[in-house]
Amino acid sequence: MMNASYRNEEMLKRDKAPRNDSPKTSLELVKSWKEEGNSLFSQGDIDDALEHYGFPGVMLSLIILEEEHIRNFCELSYCILLTLAACLLKKNEFDQVGLLCSIVLSFDPCNVKAFFRRAKAAEGIGMCDLAYWDLVQGSKIDPLNKEIIAKKLHEVKSLFE
Structure with a gap:
């Protein structure tokens, strides 16, 4: 397993979007990180999967969206939060799972x-x-x-x- 900060730097270097990219491009980047996380999760690499899901979560909080992208943003956000919850369930971090799921339910009851x-x-x-x-x-x-x-x-x- 790699050092977490090194891995974050590598993800940013590899996938860094230019400053003038659209929110749609940023959402596509987040989706690709989520897919990498899905792959790691299915391989049983929970710690690396958590990182791949957490990083897009931070990025999503920084994206300024136009109305046409809001639905995709919400669906992707819920998916990432619920997949983070699945990872945390495997690590028996039940309080965190409850919090993440409650956040999703507050927006999608x-x-x-x-x-x-x-x-x-x-x-x-x-x-x-x-x-x-x-x-x-x-x-x-x-x-x-x-x-x-x-x-x-x-x-x-x-x-x-």
């Missing part, structure tokens, strides 16, 4: 992934009642995922017994 990941985090810190209600809410929103959520609900209910 029907985001089933956010409810599901926040429920897993709540279960991880022994807050089974919160996990239960998040799972119930997620199952109401997305009937297609009902089977997966029902299984997790059953697991959480068994913790009450």
